[in-house]
Amino acid sequence: MSVSLNTDPKVLFMTNLLEDLSSGAIKIPSFQRPLVWDWDQRHDLLCSVMEGLPIGAILIWQTKNNQMRQEKRIGPIQLKFEETFPVNQFVMDGLQRLSTLYCALFYDKNNLINDSSSLEHEVFCDLDSDSVDDLFINATHPSLKNIIKFIRDPKLNYDGNLDDISRYIPLNTILNSRLFLSHQRRISIDKEHRIDKSDEIQSAFKNYKIPIVPLESDRQDIVTKAFERINNRGTTMSEAHMVNAFSNSMQFEFLALLENLKKKYLVDKVNRNWVSIDDGIILSLVKIELGIDIYSKSPEKLSKSINESLLSKIFENFTQAIHFCERSLFIDSPSKFPYKMQLICILFYFFKCRNRDLDKLRAWYYVTTYAKAFGANARNSSNAINDFRKFIDDGVLTWSLNFKPEFSIATKKISLKNSRSRVWSHALYLKQVEVFGDSDLVTIESNLLKIPDELNNRYQSTYKNRAGMNFLCLEKTRKFSICDLSPREMSAHFLTDELVSMFNAGRYEEFSLEREQYIFSWEKDNIISTSISKLNFSI
Structure with missing residues (x-):
């Protein structure tokens, strides 16, 4: 049976939508992700607003349900609202966009939560920028390092060239006419283009509109299903x-x-x-x-x-x-x-x-x-x-999977990001423990894997990720040589005199195949068979 929902879209000024977030008229449900966009993503959104490009609709759930948990922060900014509303409205889709815009336009250092990334959300406009891509910077930008406190507060006296600080204007001033004019008054008459640019920015953000799609329902199961499906189109919630x-x-x-x-x-x-x-x-x-x-x-x-x-x-x-x-x-x-x-x-x-x-x-x-x-x-x-x-x-391992367990040799494309390579590297380590005794090694990193220094340069790219041509070097040396190893060291690295002769003769493919088989035989005898026996596992 279908469920009738009112989803007629409407259009709001972006600033009104953000003010509703600030007052609590629109709320953020606790199941939403926090602001996870990086600066590049937030920067691109601000550029889109400046250029008047569409940024997509916002989905709002409207309900009389009063039991929904809600967030009281947006990014690093604390929300302080106490007013109640007859109908609760929750952001269902578009929070990353709204959070980006809210933090940029409503940034207030007095309402910040202790957040190490808060400066990344304080946005300034470079009024001398030639393109929209260079218009927006955040408080971490090197050019603001020594002058940022003077840019933030027009009341502070600046001993240097006033043009240096009038070049930048905080984006959060465009909704505060008095503060916005205070910044404009600092601009000298020969820099009139800065006034024009700041007026253009203010107009772009104040007049920007966003389509809103309401989802009216008190049935939590319906909204949950809708929310899951929305988020499965992108990053899973x-x-x-x-x-x-x-x-x-x-x-x-x-x-x-x-x-x-x-x-x-x-x-x-x-x-x-x-x-x-x-x-x-x-x-x-x-x-x-x-x-x-x-x-x-x-x-x-x-x-x-x-x-x-x-x-x-x-x-x-x-x-x-x-x-x-x-x-x-x-x-x-x-x-x-x-x-x-x-x-x-x-x-x-x-x-x-x-x-x-x-x-x-x-x-x-x-x-x-x-x-x-x-x-x-x-x-x-x-x-x-x-x-x-x-x-x-x-204590017995059964196998109810729909395929038969098979144990295969490790050959090409060795990378510690895949499962077979990880246990292959364990085998290399355990062989060294067998020969030299216990070690304090906690984890095996990819930088411990080396190809022989003597490998002909023209073949290095071919055998770089080949299992048989990689060696585990616990000493983290920059290079690895197989020609001067002692018999004990050769054993620890799955080498024999015959294998070294193959390598020295340039028979690299044969060398790799033989050494891979040597390692796999040791894996079967010392890891796989032993493990199967301990688990009473029947293949």
């Missing part, structure tokens, strides 16, 4: 922000609690790479615990099930899980996992298990990486997670 807004039953701010838990359990306890762990990973852990499919969008269902106690218990085990990742898997950041789902499973393991078998967990990591358990599609990844839950219960 964070489900965590949706949960934060659609959690009327919670007695806490979901996102604020996550930040507090990160500070309590992660800050000063683990390296900073882990502190910014994605909120979506936390939601995935909650879904697994609640038996919800990890790929389903269930903000309303989650909002009714999440509680502070559950989230705290999840975070209590984070540091132990992180130490395992760093010491056993050589991974020091959430972004360095072959598959994000592996990190989620490992965090869930530490959350659920008190009697932990870390050798088996490490074996599970290797098998799922080599066999690409999480690399096919969402359905198989969901099945792999269900297999992991059974693994937690009985």
Whole structure:
């Protein structure tokens, strides 16, 4: 059955729309992303307004629903509104554009939240610019470094050439006639073009109009569906922000609690790479615990099930899980996992298990990486997670995916951004540990991989990313030579006398193939087979 909605568009002056944001007549729902546009994106939008180009319609949800959480900041600017309105209006699509314009035109240093990026939002106009692309700069621009306080405040006496500061005008003055005229009065008579330019800027922004599309409905499920579909056309909206807004039953701010838990359990306890762990990973852990499919969008269902106690218990085990990742898997950041789902499973393991078998967990990591358990599609990844839950219960890894696990050799296109290359690099490291003993290495970076210095220059581009031609150099040397290695060093780098002879004879393709096979044989004997045995895994 279709739902009848009023979506007749209308057009408003941009300044009136921004004033509604300032007064609270239009609100920002908590599921919206904060202002994430960078300066280049914000700059282009300002240029479009100046040139009178369309910037797209704004979608506004109109509802009598009074339970929706709302933000009280736009970018670094605190909103201070107390007035109530008979109908609530929420920005559903267009927040990045509105936030950019609001911060530029309503910038007020007295209402700033402690934000290190606040200066990037304070916009000035260069009245001597020859093109619109050079018109807008922000407070971080080098040309403003020594004069910015005099540009901001016309009452301050400036000892230098007044023309230096009258060249620039704060964009937030164009809506304040008195302040705008104060800046214009500083412009000398021989710089009349600056007055003309400032009048042109004021007129462009004051007369700019934006189309508004209202969505009138009190049904939250309909609006949620519309919002998800809108955002799926571009950058997917964070489900965590949706949960934060659609959690009327919670007695806490979901996102604020996550930040507090990160500070309590992660800050000063683990390296900073882990502190910014994605909120979506936390939601995935909650879904697994609640038996919800990890790929389903269930903000309303989650909002009714999440509680502070559950989230705290999840975070209590984070540091132990992180130490395992760093010491056993050589991974020091959430972004360095072959598959994000592996990190989620490992965090869930530490959350659920008190009697932990870390050798088996490490074996599970290797098998799922080599066999690409999480690399096919969402359905198989969901099945792999269900297999992991059974693994937690009985320590045996089953395989319910719709393809047979296969373990293949690492050959071309070695890059630590893909899963096979990561475990290949682990094998290179573990071989050195086998030969030389334990090491303090925490993570394996791409700058540790070197091709032999003796490789003929004409072949370097051909073999740069070839597995058989890359060597792991833990000493971070700028170059690597294979011709003067001791027998022990040769063994640590998967080299034999025969392989060195091939290389010296320029038989590079044969050398690469043989060394890749040598490494893979060692992987099968020392990592894959060992891991399979520990998990009682049947291929």
